[in-house]
Amino acid sequence: MNTRSLLVFAVAAGVTIGSHQAFAQKQYGPGASDTEIKIGNILPYSGPASAYAIVGKIAAGYVKMINEKGGINGRKINWISYDDAYSPPKTVEQARKLVESDEVLFLYQTLGVPPNLAIMKYMNQKKVPQLMLATGGTKFGEDPKSFPWTMPFNASYQSEGRVYAKWILKEHPNAKIAVLVVNDEYGKDIYKGVKDGLGDKTSMIVAEATYDFNDPTIDSQIVKLKASGADLVLNLSQPKFAAMAIRKMGELDWKPVHILNNVSSSVGAVIKPAGFNYAQGIISAGYYKDPTDPAWKDDSGVKECEQFLQKYAPDADRNSNLVTYSYAALQTLQYILEQAGDNLTRENIMKVSENLNGFAPSTLLPGITLKTSPTDHFPIEQMQLMTFEGNNWVTFGPIIEGKLSN
The missing domain is CATH 3.40.50.2300 (Response regulator)
Known part of the structure; x- marks a missing residue:
């Protein structure tokens, strides 16, 4: 290659390299830097x-x-x-x-x-x-x-609520349902999913009880739900109150079919404080692995x-x-x-x-x-049902699609 060719090659290479550098230029928003x-x-x-x-x-x-x-x-x-x-x-x-x-x-x-x-x-x-x-x-x-x-x-909480409703309609079509639900946006959201899932069967719900985050106890709500004659409970509570509900139901020796929402399915934060003996057979739905499951x-x-x-x-x-x-x-x-x-x-x-x-x-x-x-801003739209046995959750059934359009 002669001198002129080398010069042309070098210039061309420089342009190429420069273009590549411009193309790969770092871009930062607030809070980001080289380090x-x-x-x-x-x-x-x-x-x-x-x-x-x-x-x-x-x-x-x-x-x-x-x-x-x-x-x-x-x-x-x-x-x-x-x-x-x-x-x-x-x-x-x-x-x-x-x-x-x-x-x-x-x-x-x-x-x-x-x-x-x-x-x-x-x-x-x-x-x-x-x-x-x-x-x-x-x-x-x-x-x-x-x-x-x-x-x-x-x-989605509404998707989760529909999952429970579909399971109830399939496995317990004649159930008398009692609902314990937190009185906030979360409670309204998941409960809407349940009602949407039940469709024209919402008359299956025979009792409802709500609580607020500042309530010291929910004993009276559980007593009210038991008195309704319900044989299936939807426990749509936050962890602290879900544990209270499980324990109170156990103390009352009330043993309906018990569905517990996913946000309160933690063994350490909910089941253990409530008492493993009171949690046997509870149904929930999940999408991540339970570290306590063998x-x-x-x-x-x-x-x-x-x-x-x-x-x-x-x-x-x-x-x-x-x-x-x-x-x-x-x-x-x-x-x-x-x-x-x-x-x-x-x-x-x-x-x-x-x-x-x-x-x-x-x-x-x-x-x-x-x-x-x-x-579509819902990354996770699939869940699987699980039941509490012994000291841990055990999954059962297929992965369930819970898209809002379903």
């Missing part, structure tokens, strides 16, 4: 929903693990988590602090229906991703056109989670299925950040989150995968 990714989180570390604080413990441990391994694409995660005590006004305060003062790239795994409803409009006005919420509130995924920056992680003893995903716990969250309650739930949620966070690469803008984080084409966290039940699109 750091700031992510915000709000959880009830105190108050009536503090049983969920374990979600934060697992998240902090997982982030520490990632950072010790070098971070994501060379960037360390700065996980900033605040307590809202499950109080919506406090959630608003903490969200503003995270967005306007801490300047996080996005919020992840903020917990609960009322708290997330309180900040949803604000987050969308600010165009800050409100991602993989630790709630299955139907409102958070049903209208992505109006709220494009919001996406839940959990299966069926998963040799499962690679559960083993991997246990190894993580031993090093990064050694005092986490091994009886809580919130452990495997949280592990799956944090695997999803890692996946989203890895897919985003060097384009760490809020817009791209949302784009990646809207294109989860079958990603399968290792602690979700086999066959359950995450699928999203710009018009």
